[in-house]
Amino acid sequence: MTISVSQYMLFSLHKILEVLHKLPAESKQVERKVLISLVSFFNISPQLPDGQDLPLPPVILGELVKDPQKPTVCFYGHVDVQPAKKEDGWKTDPYKLTEINGNLYGRGATDNKGPVLAWINAVETFKAMPVNFKFVIEGMEEAGSLGLEKLLQEEKQCFFSDVDYIVISDSLWLSNKKPALTYGSRGNACFFVEVECGSKDLHSGTFGGIIHEPLMDLIALLDSLVDHTGRIQIPGIYDSVASLTEEERKLYESIEFNLEEHKNNSGVKKFLYGTKEEILLHLWRYPALSIHGIEGAFHEPGIKTVIPAKVIGKFSIRQVPNMDLSVVVEHLESVFSKRNSPNKLKVSMPLSAKPWLADVNDPLYKAARKAIKTVFREEPDFIRDGSTVPVARMFQTIMQKSVIMLPIGAADDGEHSQNEKISRHNYIEGAKMFAAFFLEISKLHRHLHETSNMETNN
Amino acid sequence: MTISVSQYMLFSLHKILEVLHKLPAESKQVERKVLISLVSFFNISPQLPDGQDLPLPPVILGELVKDPQKPTVCFYGHVDVQPAKKEDGWKTDPYKLTEINGNLYGRGATDNKGPVLAWINAVETFKAMPVNFKFVIEGMEEAGSLGLEKLLQEEKQCFFSDVDYIVISDSLWLSNKKPALTYGSRGNACFFVEVECGSKDLHSGTFGGIIHEPLMDLIALLDSLVDHTGRIQIPGIYDSVASLTEEERKLYESIEFNLEEHKNNSGVKKFLYGTKEEILLHLWRYPALSIHGIEGAFHEPGIKTVIPAKVIGKFSIRQVPNMDLSVVVEHLESVFSKRNSPNKLKVSMPLSAKPWLADVNDPLYKAARKAIKTVFREEPDFIRDGSTVPVARMFQTIMQKSVIMLPIGAADDGEHSQNEKISRHNYIEGAKMFAAFFLEISKLHRHLHETSNMETNN
Structure with a gap:
């Protein structure tokens, strides 16, 4: 029925x-x-x-x-x-x-x-x-x-x-x-980072090596967000996150959580942290940044020797209470300005769920x-x-x-x-x-x- | 007709x-x-x-x-x-x-x-x-x-x-x-860089902050390829490129080339180099690396809070005579190994036109x-x-x-x-x-x- x-x-x-x-x-x-x-x-x-x-x-x-x-x-x-x-x-x-x-x-x-x-x-x-x-x-x-x-x-x-x-x-x-x-x-703040060099895609044979490729700018911006240990590299992002109290830590110790099972569910070989407490703290208590993808670049199977003119990187921060997200835009603008790129940068936050x-x-x-x-x-x-x-x-x-x-x-x-x-x-x-x-x-x-x-x- | x-x-x-x-x-x-x-x-x-x-x-x-x-x-x-x-x-x-x-x-x-x-x-x-x-x-x-x-x-x-x-x-x-x-x-060598953490995409709410995201590994790899001045950062890549002879340089001086027109054709605001000679040398005489896009990541308009499980970065090198491209794979593997990532890396070169x-x-x-x-x-x-x-x-x-x-x-x-x-x-x-x-x-x-x-x- x-x-x-x-x-x-x-x-x-x-x-x-x-x-x-x-x-x-x-x-x-x-x-x-x-x-x-x-x-x-x-x-x-x-x-x-x-x-x-x-x-x-x-x-x-x-x-x-x-x-x-x-x-x-x-x-x-x-x-x-x-x-x-x-x-x-x-x-x-x-x-x-x-x-x-x-x-x-x-x-x-x-x-x-x-x-x-x-x-x-x-x-x-x-x-x-x-x-x-x-x-x-x-x-x-x-x-x-x-x-x-x-x-x-x-x-x-x-x-x-x-x-x-x-x-x-x-x-x-x-x-x-x-x-x-x-x-x-956790809340969720989604960011769009748009870098644009002009209105039309270019041929990498005709322009490769002489222009500031928007996708390279974008990749540098995205790469500046998190280091290989999973720590967010945006200056000030952790400043407003409340410190862990002793009472809170105790809550984590008694929690029944099968780390191996969660790992099996994910299908990954190794987590960034080794203990139940660290894993749960980083899932619930601390912010996390994930990169989801890029709009406007070549995404199909096979080869296309294109230099995309406008690309939009998409990432999100799972936010925890008190966070000040204005530092995100400041950081991206600062990294971009150091590249001396003539391209146009636009950062927006289309979703901010607290x-x-x-x-x-x-x-x-x-x-x-x-x-x-x-x-x-x-x-x-x-x-x-x-x-x-x-x-x-x-x-x-x-x-x-x-x-x-x-x-x-x-x-x-x-x-x-x-x-x-x-x-x-x-x-x-x-x-x-x-x-x-x-x-x-x-x-x-x-x-x-x-x-x-x-x-x-x- | x-x-x-x-x-x-x-x-x-x-x-x-x-x-x-x-x-x-x-x-x-x-x-x-x-x-x-x-x-x-x-x-x-x-x-x-x-x-x-x-x-x-x-x-x-x-x-x-x-x-x-x-x-x-x-x-x-x-x-x-x-x-x-x-x-x-x-x-x-x-x-x-x-x-x-x-x-x-x-x-x-x-x-x-x-x-x-x-x-x-x-x-x-x-x-x-x-x-x-x-x-x-x-x-x-x-x-x-x-x-x-x-x-x-x-x-x-x-x-x-x-x-x-x-x-x-x-x-x-x-x-x-x-x-x-x-x-x-110039020839063209296309590279696929595949990073994979498992067989299924993950939810950034459930796994964001505790796993080594394949897309982050990939972005770090792609970001290691070229600096903001357009110079390829792969160690040894320029070693086998022949040095410019005086006779060759002279050929460039007399060439009739409208730099402004070429810039207008591209639609970009500024090239990486300022003179006709430099532009032509970098278009014809030196290798160039372009990043084309990523397969497997979120590429549509809008928001999707996904952690893609398998991503394939695509870039190409416009190769000039004598180049030894084995350094490309070595470099990527070296950058990847420093990340201590449990993910699987696979680099391939599906196209190499000399x-x-x-x-x-x-x-x-x-x-x-x-x-x-x-x-x-x-x-x-x-x-x-x-x-x-x-x-x-x-x-x-x-x-x-x-x-x-x-x-x-x-x-x-x-x-x-x-x-x-x-x-x-x-x-x-x-x-x-x-x-x-x-x-x-x-x-x-x-x-x-x-x-x-x-x-x-x-």
């Missing part, structure tokens, strides 16, 4: 309404009332650069319970997936959930339909919800959450006005067995840690993501509220890959953990509220 | 036969006999790598006169052209010869139909040819003279066995007005210089070509005989471009010059022969 995004949304909606119908008839009218879900579909359609409107699947905003005494937790999930075909190498129909040896296989099983269903299950377990619950389900995450930011902005003072905490469960544990809490992700970093001592993290200990019976790893997680950053920036990424999928779930799965164990225990988390955050919030009231009364 | 390559070949053939018919009836039977042209069509069809045969237009081999007392001059020309359409910006139908203000416009007017017809005209002027004449006309030059080399090899001991001199008129003067003799061309250099004191050049002085009333420029001229090198290598490139087209003829032309003046005077050249080479050859006989007799 193949389900489209909109069908799945209707299905999710149906599940939510089921929660209401399942309420025992004998439950008090007031309880029934506060549990009534208000669900709205928001049709978002961002405008393309040419002015055209793009019709997108709607975003579902919903709420369950509205009690001023309770904290309001907002859950974010998405129900769209990456394309998948049986021919890609799937052992089962990617769009039919199939259980094999305790694993639930299917596109979206872990990214992100499984976790979305798990929180619906968690909500179902309560006769009376301990928190006010709001949720956002979108259908464009895999395409960059088109239109979502605008919607969040518009609803900030309305639907989201009373939200206290934001929970995203759209990531994975770092290990196959040990639960994790994600508290940060990093996201949460406070691990925030009530959200305390509640989640307790919930994990209760259900999984062990301490979670406190992890970050080397990739950019735009949604976490987007919610944090717009709502100005605490955000947690609370994964229930394991490292080997294979999101976006063939045979994506979530284990039955993670799915069921994950739903329980969400329920435990609701209880913990309501307790902590009440405690904070009382403390704050006491302070006010003093 | 549009003429196909084969139609043109038949037309050329017809013209040759006309020469014979035009012979005055009263001419002695013996003269008539030696002037009989033997013309053969050689069907060449090189095999493609997949074993398939490629049918090509035939090559015409012909001869006029066979007198053991006379030197045998072999003329090479081609009648195929680059594609052209009126919509490309032609003022006239590119396949109809049109005269405007003393210029003959048409595709192939200068490259190479005009010069081919001019030598037919030159041959026509003689009642009794002063030389034995052989000719080669092919129809695949613009596609890289497919099949020609094999044919030359096969006919080396047959058709070409008695050839003394080879004349190619498939180049241009360096100036619009001053005649030139071409005595050399340079061609003639002796300007060879009888061919002496005869051509005299003929030019007689017809155009000035000394020719002695020039080289920065690009590779595979045909000159091919004839020189296979025949082991002197080769001259004797252009009659001017610098502004615009070969391969819109509105290609040859001036009526150059066409007519060029034909005369070819005729004068036949006389001069026959005189010089007789003189050499006599001197050599005298030496033998002494």
Whole structure:
């Protein structure tokens, strides 16, 4: 059975309404009332650069319970997936959930339909919800959450006005067995470096040896960015990166991370660093610079003796908090000026996604840690993501509220890959953990509220 | 009127036969006999790598006169052209010869139909040819003279066995007005530098900062090739390049070359060198290295945060005589080894076209210089070509005989471009010059022969 995004949304909606119908008839009218879900579909359609409107699947905003005494937790999930075909190498129909040896296989099983269903299950377990619950389900995450930011902005003072905490469960544990809490992700700043000598490509027989080739200028610029040990060579780039605290270092020591497995996943022979801690620090905590390619130069198989007239080098810096990126342009301009080249240099930053970093001592993290200990019976790893997680950053920036990424999928779930799965164990225990988390955050919030009231009364 | 390559070949053939018919009836039977042209069509069809045969237009081999007392001059020309359409910006139908203000416009007017017809005209002027004449006309030059080399090899001991001199008129003067003799061309060695970390591209979020990126290794390798002044940085690369002689330097001083015009043609703001002599020396006399591009990296518009797993850098060296290119691989391997990279490096040279250099004191050049002085009333420029001229090198290598490139087209003829032309003046005077050249080479050859006989007799 193949389900489209909109069908799945209707299905999710149906599940939510089921929660209401399942309420025992004998439950008090007031309880029934506060549990009534208000669900709205928001049709978002961002405008393309040419002015055209793009019709997108709607975003579902919903709420369950509205009690001023309770904290309001907002859950974010998405129900769209990456394309998948049986021919890609799937052992089962990617769009039919199939259980094999305790694993639930299917596109979206872990990214992100499984976790979305798990929180619906968690909500179902309560006769009376301990928190006010709001949720956002979108259908464009895999395409960059088109239109979502605008919607969040518009609803900030309305639907989201009373939200206290934001929970995203759209990531994975770092290990196959040990639960994790994600508290940060690197940002990403993409740079285009354009060098141009004129409007037309030249013949290397007729001009080779007498002109300043733009591609040579560009290669020198790109080569000045990183040394062979992986250290970024842009002066000042590390100045604003916070130093590692002892508390932070300790977090890294206890993390369960299979270095050999990660190396095998990459297919490379050797990493730049030898220990688990160094690898994780350089993946999460320190900036990294990657060079992606060159536009405008000869890129096809075979030979073409061309001197390209305009080339655009593309690199990106995975940025960490506090970084000052103005030094990048300064550096490139300085290296270029030393070359005495008559060519035209243009540096631009077409994308700058900021990093996201949460406070691990925030009530959200305390509640989640307790919930994990209760259900999984062990301490979670406190992890970050080397990739950019735009949604976490987007919610944090717009709502100005605490955000947690609370994964229930394991490292080997294979999101976006063939045979994506979530284990039955993670799915069921994950739903329980969400329920435990609701209880913990309501307790902590009440405690904070009382403390704050006491302070006010003093 | 549009003429196909084969139609043109038949037309050329017809013209040759006309020469014979035009012979005055009263001419002695013996003269008539030696002037009989033997013309053969050689069907060449090189095999493609997949074993398939490629049918090509035939090559015409012909001869006029066979007198053991006379030197045998072999003329090479081609009648195929680059594609052209009126919509490309032609003022006239590119396949109809049109005269405007003393210029003959048409595709192939200068490259190479005009010069081919001019030598037919030159041959026509003689009642009794002063030389034995052989000719080669092919129809695949613009596609890289497919099949020609094999044919030359096969006919080396047959058709070409008695050839003394080879004349190619498939180049241009360096100036619009001053005649030139071409005595050399740079070769071209293309290099592929492949760096590979594994079989799959990686995500810069998940692996950026912890791996030795193949593209960074490659960029460092490419950046080590040339400094910002254009000087090749490969140790030893200049060691085998012959030093400039005083005699050679003098040739450069008298050359008519419009530096500003060449700069305007390139569209660049500034050359690496400031004087005519330096520019020409670096275009013809010294090797040049150009970087063409990278295969396997991201080359499209927009952003892709990929770490490419396998990248192939492509550069070429326009080589000059005597160069030892083994230093290129040594240098790259040495730079790479200093990076301590676990990646795999592979350097290959998929193309190595040798340079061609003639002796300007060879009888061919002496005869051509005299003929030019007689017809155009000035000394020719002695020039080289920065690009590779595979045909000159091919004839020189296979025949082991002197080769001259004797252009009659001017610098502004615009070969391969819109509105290609040859001036009526150059066409007519060029034909005369070819005729004068036949006389001069026959005189010089007789003189050499006599001197050599005298030496033998002494």
